[in-house]
Amino acid sequence: MDEWNKNKMTPKLAAFFQKQDSDVFLFAKGRVALYALLKAIGIGKGDEVICSGYTCVMVPSAPKFLGAVCRYADIDPQTYNISMHGLEKAYTHKVKAVIVQHTYGIAQNMDEIAAWAFDKGIPVIEDCCHAFGSRWKGQLCGTFGIGSFFSGQWNKPFSTGLGGILLVNDDEVLAEVQALYASILKPSDLEETRIGMQIRVYNALVNPRTVSIITRAYRMLSRMGLAIGSSSNDELAGEMPRDYFKSMAAAQIEEGTKNLANIDKLIAHRKTITGLYDRELANAGFQPLRQHKDADNVILRYPVRVADKKELLEKALKKGVEIGSWFEIPLHPEGTDMQKFGYTDGMCPEAEKACREVVNLPTHLKIDESEAVRVIDFLRRFARSV
């Protein structure tokens, strides 16, 4: 075993994807895994990279930190994944890679993407930050592109507190990533302690009734530098933090290993709750998710379109009902100066419409069937379908 994969979690991840331990790398965050992959394939100044216009701003920040520019592809309004039309529109001869995001856990049609990318001669990178266990035609998302990255953030498919994973599917790229990983920063002792504490506090306090209010408080504390947040102020302003290229902390590996041990149960649970939402949403007059027959999705958050999103989210917060919002603007979170990342209003109309309309429902283990019914009852009482 090499230095970077001598830990308890890597073999479990490798086994899940039927890969070698040496194909898996652990990072401080998902975005850092993306950065490593982009750097390994030689993305740099003057290059362009296509990504979804319905994403977290930390996705375009990775190519930006390498001097490249992101071009945004609009989404398909049913799958929330990039559309072929959006892809064509975003393409220029400077595009050197495409990042395909399996939004909410909905597998992208990989046949279409692979054919398109082959034709253009560019590599595909999969953003699996929402998708762990989703499949396209029986094949696991994350195993199609030259590499894929995953997030272990609190609310992601399985949590490592914060954290990121890179899976490399190409031998040449692997050698480059190994070379880069040799110089990665390690979390300090203080960071190790803080992240371990945060994980314990999160596990003790967060439940479906408290999650929204605690998330608000956590964002405030991290903006003030009192908690290790998902994104620093520098990053949100488009600046690369000095200690960006960092590996995962031991406490995160511990947490991830524990959560991975339950992954089959978690996947089965998400499917049960998704089935419940499908039935109950239709009964309540909302549009259930339309899933492609070739996709076997593990839905992380179940998207529903409503006419009154902002008011609804406020009401859910007051009533302690776990309803979320990804994404409020094309480059989440709200308040991001999107122009700094090359996004201007009107670039991706379907994504912008989804930002105005879509709320999402939880499917994790703390949502049992009665809590899921409570979520639907809340929608029935307070939301209007679009």
Ligand SMILES: Cc1ncc(COP(=O)(O)O)c(C=O)c1O
């Ligand atoms: C689709 C998507 N990609 C990438 C990321 C970035 O992941 P991380 O916060 O682990 O860097 C996120 C985080 O919210 C995300 O939602």
